[in-house]
Amino acid sequence: MIISHQHKLVILSPWKTASQTIRVRLQDIDQSPYPKSFHFNPHLNRVVHQHLILSDFMCLPEASLGYRIAVFVRNPYDRVFSGFQQVMRDTQMQPRQKFPAEWIHQLVTQQIADNFEDMCMAAYDLNRWFAKLPAHKILDSGRNTNLFLHPCHYWTHRLDLQAVDFIGKVENFEEDFQRLCETFDLTPVSNQSVNQTHIQNLPASQNDYRYAALFHKDNIAKINAIFQRDFDLFDYVTM
Structure with missing residues (x-):
């Protein structure tokens, strides 16, 4: 913010x-x-x-x-994929961060462990991970400060x-x-772009969605259902 x-x-x-x-x-x-x-x-x-x-x-x-x-x-397809990538990075990076109190460190560590367990259960596979991810972990905003999806x-x-x-x-x-x-009336200090994910040889997708073609049909339907209001409110087209 x-x-x-x-x-x-x-x-x-x-x-x-x-x-x-x-x-x-x-x-x-x-x-x-x-x-x-x-x-x-x-x-x-x-x-x-x-x-x-x-x-x-x-x-x-x-x-x-x-x-x-x-x-x-x-768009929800690209956010889900980018979130998947971020969860994998967080399991390596966040435990080494400094925290303002030990109890906050413990809370974040436990949340990372929960997310890591989901990732392990899915064998680090995008479609297995999202297929097993319950809707409440996405829709309940107060549940996990490490999963903002x-x-x-x-x-x-x-x-x-x-x-x-x-x-x-x-x-x-x-x-x-x-x-x-x-x-x-803002003046940016640079045109730098950071924290970008670059995936080689992506399959062709539509509507400027970079990663939608990576999802199986059932997960496309699941994304469409969970994020339906985003599609409607922001004029994104479902696949």
């Missing part, structure tokens, strides 16, 4: 929607008092991360300032009403990032 008092702007950061790239490019305007890594938030009374959903943000004191809110979203509308809508002022799409990232900067 980025908070700019100068621009009276908040940029919320759904998981796997180029949030690190946005943060690097706009680091000069970020005045958020909240850590980007795991920490205990006294306004929410729980451990959170930089990927706070809209309902959580509305419980923070900054929500009363009346700032405009911007969010980038991404919630529908993107958790960051943009309250019930069926859009509650943010700007929505960009990762599929049109450079064009929409430029639109973001023009809309809110």
Whole structure:
């Protein structure tokens, strides 16, 4: 999450929607008092991360300032695949991070272990992993601070009403990032892109979905069902 008092702007950061790239490019305007890594938030009374959903943000004191809110979203197929890749990376990287308290370290370690167990049960296979992943691990936003694979509308809508002022799409990232900067008079410090996944020899897909062709038919149907509102609200086409 980025908070700019100068621009009276908040940029919320759904998981796997180029949030690190946005943060690097706009680091000069970020005045958020909240850590980007795991920490205990006294306004929410729980451990959170930089990927706070809209309902959580509305419980923070900054929500009363009346700032405009911007969010980038991404099609569910690519988010699920990118989330799968991130879970594998987290099992190696996150245990070595520094934490503000030992009990937070223990909580995060246990969550990583839970995610790692799911990955092992699936033999590190994308389709086995998602086929076994229960819907409640995706739809319940308070269950696991290490798995933020919630529908993107958790960051943009309250019930069926859009509650943010700007929505960009990762599929049109450079064009929409430029639109973001023009809309809110922002000057990026670089054009750097970070934390990108590059997969060679991908099968052809449609609708600018990079990874949809990697999923089996049953998992396509499962993604369509779990993320139905994202498809509807953001005009993504189901396969």
